[in-house]
Amino acid sequence: MRGIRAVGPRLAGVITGKWSAWLVLVLTAIASAGALMFGGEARSSTDSTAALPSDAQSAQVAELQRRLPSGQQNPALVVYSRDEAPLNPADREAIAAVGETFTQWAVNGQVSPPVFADDGSAALIAVPLPSDSGYERNGEVIDQLRAASRNDLPDGLIAQVTGGAGFSADVAGSFAGANTRLLLVTVAVVAVLLIVTYRSPWLWLVPLTVVGTADLVSNSMIAVVSRAIDMNIDASTTGIVDVLVFGAGTNYALLLIARYREELRRNADRRQAMRRALGSAGPAIAASAATVALSLLTLVAAVLANERAIGVAGAVGITVAALYGLVVLPAALTVCGRGLFWPFVPRPGQPEPTRTGVWARVGTFVSRRPVAILTGTLVLLALLASGLHDARLGLSRTEQFRVQAESIDGLQTLSRHFPAGQADPTVVLADETAADTVLTVAADTPGVVTIRPADRGEGLVLFDVVLAAEPDSADSYQTIRDLRERLAEVPEADALVGGSVAANLDSRDAAIRDLKVVVPLILAVVLLVLILLLRSLLAPLILVTSVVATFFAALGAGNFLFTGWLGYGGLDTSVPLLSFLFLVALGVDYNIFLTTRAREESRDGDTRQGIRTALAVTGGVITSAGILLAAVFAVLGVLPLVTLTEIGVIVGIGVLLDTLLVRTLLVPSIVMLLGRHFWWPSRLARHPAGPAPAPVAASLTAPAVAVTPAGRATRDRTAPRN
Incomplete structure (x- = not known):
């Protein structure tokens, strides 16, 4: 030993x-x-369904579709329109002429003729692009396609490139240089805060x-x-x-x-x-x-x-x-x-100014009114958490960007003039022998506008299904569920429903499942580490509960901010789990720093004095650390995706609550009320007076050193040697 x-x-x-x-x-x-x-380059994938579990229907469809000719294609949709005005004959001629130039990028040089909307105000050309070209090559092709789509157009005619290929290019393009900006802004924020902290x-x-x-x-x-x-x-x-x-x-x-x-x-x-x-x-x-x-x-x-x-x-x-x-x-x-x-x-x-400064006065204030402070902080956290009462989980494709993207604008144009699902058809894949039955069942499903066979091969038939509802809306998800339920009643068809909307639904369902499974694991890990560190059961339970309360308060405040002020559609599917993870794991840090110091300062068995001293000596550094961490997470807002902005803001709010409210007022007030029982069932809880157990990591404490009047350090001969 x-x-x-x-x-x-x-x-x-x-x-x-x-x-x-x-x-x-x-x-x-x-x-x-x-x-x-x-180190080299990290492994990456351009497969939009790569993140889904293998048993998700949309992932199975994507895997099977690769065996068909259409599975090797990633369509770009070129939309032509005028501002609330019908297309004139000159527009139609120009669109047909420009469409012929798209063959140089299309798979097998085949481009469908223009499809005109029923109201005559828009036209659509589908350009099948290779699905295995990678992000960089796909971006280059989309740039060229966008430039070509605007050549020699009549005045007032607008061309927009959207579809799966356009959306992928805009996602990749929005991140071009974004991580470099993120890193530079992060470094700048950290540098400024460190200069302010250390002077x-x-x-x-x-x-x-x-x-x-x-x-x-x-x-x-x-x-x-x-x-x-x-x-x-x-x-x-x-x-x-x-x-x-x-x-x-x-x-x-x-x-x-x-x-x-x-x-x-x-x-x-x-x-x-x-x-x-x-x-x-x-x-x-x-x-x-x-x-x-x-x-x-x-x-x-x-x-x-x-x-x-x-x-x-x-x-x-x-x-x-x-x-x-x-x-x-x-x-x-x-x-x-x-x-x-x-x-x-x-x-x-x-002198050590931290023991007599503002945080020492905060400790004294808490010690005098622990019940009022505990009640007030709990009420404030509850009020912030009430912002979750109308929370919506999941964002549509048009709601995922903070910055303007042509693919999103084109998708909105399409939805105004064509059936909402025209831009992003749902895919049904079934056994070829049951094609007629599948066609009938799918066509009779509420919410389905049209269905047509689009590809065959390997004993399979693929249908393109246009939904009436806007992609990624609640109605579109319900139509996907209805399709799956009805087709499941035709067992001989082995029918599967996939496509982008179905993939987003599967991703949402998987995120909810992960939230239910991973959250208890996170709590168990944090609780176990705290038990081992503090050698207590009650203190870890209180600390974990306080951090969980902070999470709900931050999530509620964030939801109110995003939906009430910023006009976001809701919280993205991955936001609750990742925010919970970062807030609980990082937020408990400050309680670890505070309580380990309080345990160290409670050597004489006076826990109340120990927490006051710990708050006094750690208040400044923990506050600086919390503000810095909140600012760093807020920097995620420079990235273009709403998901990352939401995570950054929610974690930032939570860290500030943990630093300025929970660690400063809530936890100390609880310790003041419980006294030595806070450490139950450790020896520190059973010995209200006299020497307490050695502080955390006392084995690493070096021999005491005395300072002579001349400033020379000498070893304290009475101190134990390590």
């Missing part, structure tokens, strides 16, 4: 040693360069450099993992992981530097100060990182592949960020020396 306990101090000694700290930095630089050189012209450079390097290395490691386990990584996943690494990594740096600065006021030897800081803050940081990483890994139980990818990639990113924060950052700070804090250099004998 002594040997195990000695590992921590020995590792801290290596990280902070006079020469070994330099060795740590050199080895890290070599390893980081190697990771960047050999030093160069201290901020050290944590920012360490965290930035960790982000680059984590992206390389994610690329390696994605190829090893056949996991697709898209641009949105990369953006989320960048935010996670910068947000969590900077939080770890803030906590460590704050404790290091505290120890520098007590120790003349900066290496000794860093060892003591690591001994105190290191376990809390490690526990926090473990909580977040393990919570992310619960997404492996999800059936949606994109959610599993976020879980695995995020866990890799958090692990790398924690390693750099606990190994590289302490070594860099030790090498740079005490002067790094200039002009506010911490020196032995200086």
Whole structure:
């Protein structure tokens, strides 16, 4: 046991040693360069159904459709119209002439003739493009097709390219450079907040450099993992992981530097100060990182592949960020020396302002009125959560972009002049021997406008089904369900219903299933880590409950903001689960930082004084960390998808609530009311007076150091040796 306990101090000694700290930095630089050189590109896929579970009907249709000629096509739809005016003969001639030029991009050079709307105000040309051309090539073709569609048109005639190929090109195009902008804005936000926090012209450079390097290395490691386990990584996943690494990594740096600065006021030897800081803050940081990483890994139980990818990639990113924060950052700070804090250099004998500042007064305020504060905070959280009363889950294709996209505009034009489902037909795939029966059953289904055979082969027949309802609306989803139910009554047909609308319905259903399965796993992981860390049952239950309450408050506030003020259609299907994951895993961090310090400060058995002291000494750094994390997540708003904006805003609101309300008022008021019973059933709860159990990670605490009048550090001979 002594040997195990000695590992921590020995590792801290290596990280902070006079020469070994330099060795740590050199080895890290070599390893980081190697990771960047050999990481390569992450695995990706252009298959729109790749994220769906294999037993989803739309995924099965997509797989079977690849065996048919139509499965090798991704249609682009060119829509011509005038502003609320019918097309004239010159328009029709120009449309027919331009349509002939589209053959150079079409599969087998075949383009359907123009289809004119019944009201005579719009025309539609379908251009079948190869489905395996990839995002980059598809984008190039769509750009060329858009340019050609506008050549020599009469004045006032508008051309818009939409359809599956157009939408894919706009998604890819909207992300062109978006992650670079995200990274630059994130770095700028972190830099500004670090400068404001430390009030030093160069201290901020050290944590920012360490965290930035960790982000680059984590992206390389994610690329390696994605190829090893056949996991697709898209641009949105990369953006989320960048935010996670910068947000969590900077939080770890803030906590460590704050404790290091505290120890520098007590120790003349900066290496000794860093060892003591690591001994105190290191376990809390490690526990926090473990909580977040393990919570992310619960997404492996999800059936949606994109959610599993976020879980695995995020866990890799958090692990790398924690390693750099606990190994590289302490070594860099030790090498740079005490002067790094200039002009506010911490020196032995200086008073600790945090114990008498604003947060100490907040602790005193809470201790005097715990019942009123507890009641008030719970009422506020309940009011914010009430914003969920009219929440709608799921966004249509036209609601997914924050920025203007031609494919969305074209889809809206189509819906005004053609049946709403014309732009995105539903696909029914069945056994060829039952084609007539399937045709009859599908045509009689309410909500179906037209159905026609579109392809045959391999003993299968494929029908294009045009729905009356707008794609991805509640009515379109109901029509899909009705089609599946009616066709299931024809067992000999083996009929399956797919297409984009069906795929979105399957994705929505899978997201709801994942929410029900993964949320309990996240709660179990967080609860287990807290039990092991605090050696208590009651305290972890209270902390987890407080974070869950914060989640519902943030989700309600976010839903009210999006639907009431910003005019969004609702919350996207993946938003509740991912927001819950980030808020519970990251939000509990601040409670970990607070309660581990409170446990450490409760050595005499006075828990109420311990929580006041913990709030006083951690209030400033945790508030800074929370504001920084909220700001970093808000940066997701620079990306073009509504989904990422919603996740960023909801997590940002939740983190601020956790930092400024729950950790500051709610949890301390509960501790004030419960006293030592907060730690039940640990020994700290059974001993109201006298020495309490050793604080968390006491085994990592270095020998006490006294400072002589001359400023020299000497070992306290009465202190135990590690």
